[in-house]
Amino acid sequence: MNESFENLPVSIDTLPELTPNNFNTIERTYLKVSLISNSIFFAILMIGGICLVYFNDDIDRPLLAYGLAIGSVGFLWLFNIIFVSKAFPKKQYALRARDIIYTKGLLWSTRTSIPFNRIQHVELKQGPFERMFKLNSLKIFTAGGQTSDLVVPGLSEEKALQLKEFILGKTAIDEPAS
Amino acid sequence: MNLLVEKYTSPQRQSKVAIGIILIKLIRQTIKAFWPILLSLFFGTRSSNSFIDYVGYIALGFAAINVLGSILTFFRFYFHIEEGAIVIDKGVLKRSKVNIPFERIQTINFQQNILHQMFGVVSLEIDTAGAGKAELTIDALNKEEAEAIRRHILAEKKEIIGNDPALEQESIKEEAGETVLNLSISDLIKIGVSQNHLRSMGILFAFVFSTLNEITDDISGLVESQVDGYESFLSNNKWAVALISILVVALISLLYSIISITLNNFELKLTLKKNGLKLVRGLLNRQEISVSKKKVQVVSWSDNPLRRLFKMYTLQIAQASSSEAAQLKSKIKVPGSYQLQIDKVASNVFPSDFYKEEYKNRVSNLLLKRIVVLTGVIPALFSQFLYFAIEWYCLLFLLWIPLVWLVALMYYRKRSFEFNQELLKNNRGTFGNMYELLQIYKIQSIQIKQSWYQRKKRLANIVLFTASGSVKIPFVDLNTAESLERYILYKVESDKREWM
Numbered sequence: 001m002n003e004s005f006e007n008l009p010v011s012i013d014t015l016p017e018l019t020p021n022n023f024n025t026i027e028r029t030y031l032k033v034s035l036i037s038n039s040i041f042f043a044i045l046m047i048g049g050i051c052l053v054y055f056n057d058d059i060d061r062p063l064l065a066y067g068l069a070i071g072s073v074g075f076l077w078l079f080n081i082i083f084v085s086k087a088f089p090k091k092q093y094a095l096r097a098r099d100i101i102y103t104k105g106l107l108w109s110t111r112t113s114i115p116f117n118r119i120q121h122v123e124l125k126q127g128p129f130e131r132m133f134k135l136n137s138l139k140i141f142t143a144g145g146q147t148s149d150l151v152v153p154g155l156s157e158e159k160a161l162q163l164k165e166f167i168l169g170k171t172a173i174d175e176p177a178s
Numbered sequence: 179m180n181l182l183v184e185k186y187t188s189p190q191r192q193s194k195v196a197i198g199i200i201l202i203k204l205i206r207q208t209i210k211a212f213w214p215i216l217l218s219l220f221f222g223t224r225s226s227n228s229f230i231d232y233v234g235y236i237a238l239g240f241a242a243i244n245v246l247g248s249i250l251t252f253f254r255f256y257f258h259i260e261e262g263a264i265v266i267d268k269g270v271l272k273r274s275k276v277n278i279p280f281e282r283i284q285t286i287n288f289q290q291n292i293l294h295q296m297f298g299v300v301s302l303e304i305d306t307a308g309a310g311k312a313e314l315t316i317d318a319l320n321k322e323e324a325e326a327i328r329r330h331i332l333a334e335k336k337e338i339i340g341n342d343p344a345l346e347q348e349s350i351k352e353e354a355g356e357t358v359l360n361l362s363i364s365d366l367i368k369i370g371v372s373q374n375h376l377r378s379m380g381i382l383f384a385f386v387f388s389t390l391n392e393i394t395d396d397i398s399g400l401v402e403s404q405v406d407g408y409e410s411f412l413s414n415n416k417w418a419v420a421l422i423s424i425l426v427v428a429l430i431s432l433l434y435s436i437i438s439i440t441l442n443n444f445e446l447k448l449t450l451k452k453n454g455l456k457l458v459r460g461l462l463n464r465q466e467i468s469v470s471k472k473k474v475q476v477v478s479w480s481d482n483p484l485r486r487l488f489k490m491y492t493l494q495i496a497q498a499s500s501s502e503a504a505q506l507k508s509k510i511k512v513p514g515s516y517q518l519q520i521d522k523v524a525s526n527v528f529p530s531d532f533y534k535e536e537y538k539n540r541v542s543n544l545l546l547k548r549i550v551v552l553t554g555v556i557p558a559l560f561s562q563f564l565y566f567a568i569e570w571y572c573l574l575f576l577l578w579i580p581l582v583w584l585v586a587l588m589y590y591r592k593r594s595f596e597f598n599q600e601l602l603k604n605n606r607g608t609f610g611n612m613y614e615l616l617q618i619y620k621i622q623s624i625q626i627k628q629s630w631y632q633r634k635k636r637l638a639n640i641v642l643f644t645a646s647g648s649v650k651i652p653f654v655d656l657n658t659a660e661s662l663e664r665y666i667l668y669k670v671e672s673d674k675r676e677w678m
Contacts, residue, residue: 004537005661008599015664098671107630113663114623115670118677143498143678144622144643 018101023092029133030154031088035081036129042077049073093152100140100167102152112150116170118142124160125151136160140167186327189256189267195297196255196318201248202293203317208240257316262338264304264331266314278304278314280335284499285508286328290464300324305499305508355451358519359512361443361459369443369514370436372485378431378438439513448512448519450526455495457510467510473497473678474527475620475646479520482610490514493523498645498678509646528617529600536596536603542637545653546590554582595651597662599669602642604649614649616642619673624663628656642666645678 005012049069059065087106094101099115123139130136130153138160140150155163247270255268263279288300302316302324319327361369444461454470475498479491495510515523525533561575589608596603597618604614625641632638638659640651654662 004539004597005658005665007536008665010665010668012661012664015668017664018660099667109628109633111626112623113625113667115667117671118622142622142643143645145645145647147648148623148625148643150623 016096018094022094022096023101023103024094025089026091026093026152026154027133027135027156027159030091030130030135031085033127033129033133033135033154034084034088037127038080038084039077042073042080046070046073046077091154095163095166098170100150100152102150112148114140114142114148114150116167118144119167119171122164122167124164138163185323186257186259189258189265191252192255192257192316193297193299193318193320194252195293195299197248197252199291199293199301199317200251201244204244204247205241208244212240255317259327259330262334266316276314280331281338283331283335285468286331287468288324288466290466292462294318295464302327355449355456357447357449358522359446359448359515361446361512361514363440365514366440366443367436368488368490369485370439371432372482372488372490373435373439373513374482375428375431375435378435379427382427382431382434443513446512448510448515448523450523455510455523455527457512467508469495469497469508469510471527472676474617475644475678476614476616476649477524477527478612478614479515480607480610480612486610488514489516491517491520493520495523495527496644496646524615528615532598532600533615534598536598538594538596538605539654539658541590541593541595541651542635542653542655543590544635544637545593546586548631548653549586549589550579550583554579554586593652595654602649604651616644616649618666618669619675620644620677621666621670624666626659626663 046069049072050066053059053062053065053069056065083106087104090106090109091104092102098117099113101111101113103109103111120141120143123141125137125139126135127137134157135153136155136157136159137151137153138155140152142148142150152163250270251268254270254273255266257264257266259265260277262281263277264283266276266278268274268276283304285305287303287305289303290300294300297318298321299318300321302319304314304316441461441463443459446457446459449456449458454468454473456469457465457467459465474495476496477494478496479493481491485491490513493510493512493515497508497510499508521533558575558578561578562572564572564575585608589606592605592607592611594605596605600618602616602618606612622643622645624643627639627641628637632653636656637653638656640654640659640662642649642651
């Protein structure tokens with residue numbers, strides 16, 4: 001540890017650490033939601049590829065062209081499915097006494113921490129596929145601009161409501177007396 | 179209630195000067211939207227005379243629409259002060275009535291362009307805390323009355339909210355203070371000379387080429403017709419011609435820099451007050467920005483190799499604001515300040531005991547290696563495929579590697595960060611220097627980011643978000659990054675001071 005840390009008024013070792021067992025995983029069904037919404041994108045891409053071949057009169061060997069169009073998109077799709085499923089367990093959140101932490105990312109991992117006393121407001125969001133699986137996303141806004149806003153996806157309806165209440169309660173307490 | 183304010187309890191129009199100001203605003207908008215068409219029509223007349231009338235009618239039409247629009251806008255704009263709120267009723271086609279309660283008003287700033295200055299009026303800009311477009315402008319108001327309104331609103335707001343320290347900042351505008359910075363003409367010329375001329379040149383080129391493009395499809399044809407008759411001279415004196423054109427372009431860029439700097443920063447004055455800062459500047463467009471200390475999120479200063487000759491920095495003070503667009507507008511930017519003045523501002527805005535040199539934490543030297551490999555070695559190796567096109571000349575591309583290495587080394591040498599219990603300073607730059615200073619407890623959120631490579635090497639990037647943009651520190655040792663994260667969270671969560 002370098003000298004900057006030794007000059008701090010508190011010892012770093014006495015501050016609470018982030019341990020992996022604080023973390024909660026999100027609902028398993030959210031994986032289905034991401035796969036379905038991705039599949040729509042790839043399906044459109046595939047239809048586009050097929051149309052491109054179908055409406056083109058200059059192609060000598062249509063079978064090969066179809067194969068290439070469907071094959072390449074299919075390959076990307078498969079890759080996407082594997083990647084999304086692998087990355088899914090990395091989506092985790094932790095609630096501590098005074099902050100919320102969310103981690104994500106397989107190749108490029110990100111861990112975002114937001115103290116409750118910096119939260120501006122909290123929102124529950126539900127897309128069409130999330131509604132099918134009765135899931136909610138919790139959006140947390142700070143004054144730090146769009147890139148610092150946090151979205152915790154894949155929460156069951158009651159869990160999401162509970163989290164929202166919890167955070168709102170905390171932000172109210174931490175508000176400086178004015 | 180003040181007599182001047184009394185008048186505004188019933189719906190009022192703006193000062194009559196507003197018609198002119200709105201008209202100029204509309205004309206500027208029209209020209210901005212249609213200038214390529216106007217210009218091409220204007221140039222198009224050279225070929226056939228019948229077009230002249232045509233262009234004249236169109237210009238007349240635009241002018242008539244603008245005059246009518248500004249008069250209608252003026253007569254359909256009412257505002258008045260109600261119990262604890264300012265109400266604005268406006269709009270010709272789309273009518274709207276806005277009611278802004280005083281407690282939601284964040285800042286009230288004055289703007290004066292040359293027309294305002296001539297008639298002694300100001301435009302009043304009111305920024306509210308809500309996200310999005312809650313901003314409001316009254317185009318022209320008598321200066322004394324505008325000041326009376328501002329005083330009234332602030333006093334009322336104080337009464338509504340109680341003795342909130344959040345309000346003290348607004349008194350900054352009234353109270354006298356110490357002037358830290360006052361740019362003289364010689365300062366302005368120094369700043370203009372040391373501007374980033376490449377940027378000015380880029381702006382000029384973009385302007386010239388887009389204009390030419392609108393006028394004619396055949397730029398080379400246009401150039402040829404202009405230099406017609408000088409061909410032999412040109413081809414015999416290639417070097418002289420090249421030299422002269424470079425000199426001309428450089429001179430124009432220099433002039434452009436100096437003029438734009440002078441216009442924007444004429445008689446710039448930065449004043450330190452008990453609770454914040456006030457900046458006044460501008461020749462044609464007189465601008466006044468006030469910032470309270472509490473709202474200051476990041477103080478940064480930067481130089482470039484040219485400006486370093488004059489030992490000058492560009493000082494920027496960013497404050498918390500509702501939207502990103504408003505952030506830009508409410509930023510205090512002083513292009514020519516000396517280290518002494520920066521120290522004064524920083525130790526005034528932030529707790530002065532903590533504004534001092536600290537241990538410089540270096541970032542990992544793997545950052546240097548990464549930059550050289552990703553932007554130097556790999557592209558250089560790929561360029562060797564050009565062998566099929568240009569044969570052995572492709573080896574020249576290998577020179578790219580030492581070049582990248584040199585630049586990356588300059589960047590890496592300057593990359594460090596310092597912190598103590600109150601402040602964090604981020605130092606960076608390649609050819610110039612950039613320093614960012616922020617108060618730790620004002621941080622909004624923290625991100626620790628790792629690529630798979632960084633995970634393997636136990637390194638991380640830290641991103642600190644404040645209410646006026648983010649600060650990034652790359653390739654920090656993971657232990658240090660996590661300790662810093664723990665300390666920052668502790669500091670933010672335990673500090674009860676207000677952050678905006």
